[in-house]
Amino acid sequence: MDEQSGTDRRPPSRRIADDLRASIRSGELASGAKLPSERELAGRYGTARNTAREAISILQGEGLVVAQHGRGVFVRPRTPLMRLGANRYSRQLRSETGLSPFRIEVTKQGRTPKTECRSVTRDKPPADVADRLGLDASTATVIRRENWYYADDEPVQVGVTYIPVDVAGESPLASERTLGKGSIYARFEDLGYRITRIREEISARMPYHEESTGLSMPPGVPVIEVLHTSIDEQHRAFEVTRFVMRGDLNGLDYEMPVED
Amino acid sequence: MDEQSGTDRRPPSRRIADDLRASIRSGELASGAKLPSERELAGRYGTARNTAREAISILQGEGLVVAQHGRGVFVRPRTPLMRLGANRYSRQLRSETGLSPFRIEVTKQGRTPKTECRSVTRDKPPADVADRLGLDASTATVIRRENWYYADDEPVQVGVTYIPVDVAGESPLASERTLGKGSIYARFEDLGYRITRIREEISARMPYHEESTGLSMPPGVPVIEVLHTSIDEQHRAFEVTRFVMRGDLNGLDYEMPVED
DNA sequence: CAGTGGTCTAGACCACGGA
DNA sequence: CCGTGGTCTAGACCACTGA
Structure with a gap:
């Protein structure tokens, strides 16, 4: 036998x-x-x-x-994924609940959400970001906002937002760590940028060494990287965010029309 | 020193x-x-x-x-990613070029595309697929079509499509390995199902053992899994495909409106 | 052929967790 | 305290590549 x-x-x-x-x-x-x-x-x-x-x-x-x-x-126990959708950017959802979709998702899982803006600085944009914003990577300056997302004090995502200085001006976006009611997209609307379209470029890879320690990731778990671009009625790309998410805790869920 | x-x-x-x-x-x-x-x-x-x-x-x-x-x-050399977008499903693109977006992307990289339908069978749907199709997983039967996608004879993606038998009927979808001009979505249109919305649920994970050998993946490379649902004007989900793609060769690129 | 990675052995000591 | 994984040693033989 x-x-x-x-x-x-x-x-x-x-x-x-x-x-x-x-x-x-x-x-x-x-x-x-x-x-x-x-x-x-x-x-x-x-x-x-x-x-x-x-x-x-x-x-x-x-x-x-x-x-x-x-x-x-x-x-390894397979925890259910958070399902982040394009409705992240819906104004209605924003105003109805007063909660960000991230908070809703985490709460739905019976965990406690926390978000934290770790830094707001002025910087040169990375090449891919500059490209999406229509800027010259070598000369342009952007506001860089680094946000961390937690569930039960466990970090699950990082998002780094880049805003052209011409867009942010002297608004809270350019310096304040906390942005008040309605969160970041409400502040963009204050400045006349209303999100009407988004572009999301998605890839998967193993975490960099810093990421796997920063997000305290177990080995054998990839990250999902999302390069997000916000576009307004006038086809202006006014903000780019690079999300890096633990692949074992996050998923994306898009529903969209098929354009002929 | x-x-x-x-x-x-x-x-x-x-x-x-x-x-x-x-x-x-x-x-x-x-x-x-x-x-x-x-x-x-x-x-x-x-x-x-x-x-x-x-x-x-x-x-x-x-x-x-x-x-x-x-x-x-x-x-490890970082090959540029193929960028697969929602326009994969655009009728215009389909008719203009006669090529699938996969073939366009691979050609754009100077490589030679190949697609192959490996099998067409009748099967029980997996639970998540049944759910998206509104079927009962334990009683329903679906057509299962397994497609492999190659670039220069290197496998880069697998897609398994599930179609309710009620939808496929006795059409070529139910049995033929090759589907002729305009590919699969043209065949759905023949049957009166015209794709108007899609839902794509995305996750990342390390490949199963069979996947890493089947796609001949080097260690340290994750896969992107996309659970795709096609929806027609009457809000009917008429087809679900699970794509598994090598993470080092593929990326996704969506642009979509933000619905209020 | 020499040089490379792939696999294995039979030990050793350390660091951590839980009773 | 014991049992666990984490790390290391100094060998060995095999399988593959390329000159």
């Missing part, structure tokens, strides 16, 4: 990883369950501990398990 | 990884450049080879480098 019938060409580390993966998929190792310890696996398969460890590291890279120092290795 | 002034609490593997990462960022190790060999690094830092190897595996997990057996470890 040996599963591998003598001709298993997989190296032992793969075999252990495959077995564990199968157990996770079948539900035998349920979400949150503890895997056998490295030493236990090594003994069971007759390998060195490092070999069992290598197997676990494969599963870590696939985002299937998380190791906790001193406790063990656990099947 | 020692950089670490005696009090470097980082383990050697981290230190090697940090140094290499810095070299990559600074451009000292350019895109595509070869890293020092594992043995070379071990010698240079006075560690065992495994320790240098561990450092490289950290960078692999971050998607910064790729190892090639027998050749060396290289800085």
